[in-house]
Amino acid sequence: MATEDREAIKGGELIVTGRLVDASNATLFGHVKRSTGTEISVIYKPVAGERPLWDFPDGTLAAREVAAYLFSEFAGFHVVPFTVLRDGPFGIGAVQEWIDIDESIDIIEMAQSRSESLRKLVIFDAIINNTDRKMGHLLPTLTGELLACDHGVCFHQEDKLRTVLWQWRAEEFAKSEMELLSDIRDRFSIFVPTVEELLTPEEIEATQMRLTRLIDSGIFPVPSEDWPAIPWPPI
Numbered sequence: 001m002a003t004e005d006r007e008a009i010k011g012g013e014l015i016v017t018g019r020l021v022d023a024s025n026a027t028l029f030g031h032v033k034r035s036t037g038t039e040i041s042v043i044y045k046p047v048a049g050e051r052p053l054w055d056f057p058d059g060t061l062a063a064r065e066v067a068a069y070l071f072s073e074f075a076g077f078h079v080v081p082f083t084v085l086r087d088g089p090f091g092i093g094a095v096q097e098w099i100d101i102d103e104s105i106d107i108i109e110m111a112q113s114r115s116e117s118l119r120k121l122v123i124f125d126a127i128i129n130n131t132d133r134k135m136g137h138l139l140p141t142l143t144g145e146l147l148a149c150d151h152g153v154c155f156h157q158e159d160k161l162r163t164v165l166w167q168w169r170a171e172e173f174a175k176s177e178m179e180l181l182s183d184i185r186d187r188f189s190i191f192v193p194t195v196e197e198l199l200t201p202e203e204i205e206a207t208q209m210r211l212t213r214l215i216d217s218g219i220f221p222v223p224s225e226d227w228p229a230i231p232w233p234p235i
Contacts, residue, residue, distance in 0.1 A: 001082050001097060008034045009042060009095055014088045016044060025050050025061065025152070026090070029098070045152070046093035053153070055160070061152030062094035063198040068128055068151030069096075070198075071207075074191045075184045077124045079148050081139070085198070099139045099147055108235070111135040114167050117146035122165045123177060126221050127184070127210055128154040133163035135235045155199050157206040161221055164234045168220040178218065185211045 012032035020027040026049020031039040050061045062085060069083035081097040088095065110118070118138075125133050131153045139147040153160075173181070188208050195204060214221075223229030 004034055005040055005097075006082060008032045008040055009082060009097060010084050010086060012040075014042070014044060014086075014095065016089050028090070032095070041098035043096045043098055043149075044088050044090075044093055045096075046088060046090040048091045049093075050152075055158075056153060056156065062092070064154050065094035065096065065151050067195045067198040068154050070194050071128060071191065072124060074187075074194065075124070075127070076180070077120060079121050079124055079146065080151065081147055081149065094152075096149065099149070100142055102140045102142050102144075105140045107135050107138055107140075110140060111138060111164055112167070115146070118165065119168060121146065121148055122163070122168055122220065123173075123181075123214075125163055125165070126161060126214060127207065129156055129160055129207070129210060130154045131156065131160040131162045132231045133165060134231050134233070135164055155203045155207060157200070157202045159210075159224065160227060161224070162228055162231050164230055166223060166229065169222045171220050172218055173214075173220065178215065181211060181215050185215065 009032055012034065014030060014032050016028045016030040018029040020029060026046055028044040028046070030044055031041050033039055045062055045065065047059050047062050050059060052058050066083050066085045069080040072078060072080040081099050083094055083096040085092065086095050128151065130151065132150065137148050137150045139149055141147060185208065188211065192204055
């Protein structure tokens with residue numbers, strides 16, 4: 001994304017034009033204006049529209065969306081659209097670049113595939129402890145990349161991985177994946193300051209511990225016997 005577009009999403013005038021009615025929390029569609037007057041489509045999730053959850057602190061989902069983006073960029077996954085925490089018409093919230101998807105791709109078929117891009121996303125989810133990876137969160141772009149959205153319920157300090165993507169469960173990581181995990185762990189202290197205002201110290205520490213456990217096990221996570229393995233609805 002161009003620097004000008006990033007700056008517009010960070011501070012440009014935000015105008016809401018619609019709402020995604022299927023979302024459980026307020027998820028608003030709109031646009032921000034560049035300095036030239038042209039528009040960039042975005043998704044805006046105000047904290048004021050978050051529905052309370054029994055296992056996540058109130059008013060923290062937007063911050064987790066931003067933390068997921070920051071981790072994706074820091075670790076080199078690049079699977080989350082540009083996301084910031086900023087003010088808007090309904091208060092502070094997460095504002096994310098809108099992604100036009102390739103509608104010729106069958107999302108259900110893709111979610112059951114063993115593509116390398118999906119495998120990368122599975123590792124990302126395992127580290128951030130994503131408790132709600134659904135098929136509908138997959139965003140195959142028009143340029144052939146795979147991005148993903150909806151990361152408001154990640155980074156919990158307790159293990160809560162819940163996903164539709166279990167194709168690689170218990171399989172060994174490739175050498176390159178092990179090297180990536182080790183590199184992320186070795187550099188983790190660089191990431192910490194970027195999310196200290198978004199996550200609790202316990203959640204940050206738990207993220208680092210999950211990295212260590214993944215490296216020590218050398219395998220993809222397996223479904224928990226104490227926690228539902230698949231979110232509902234799965235799409």
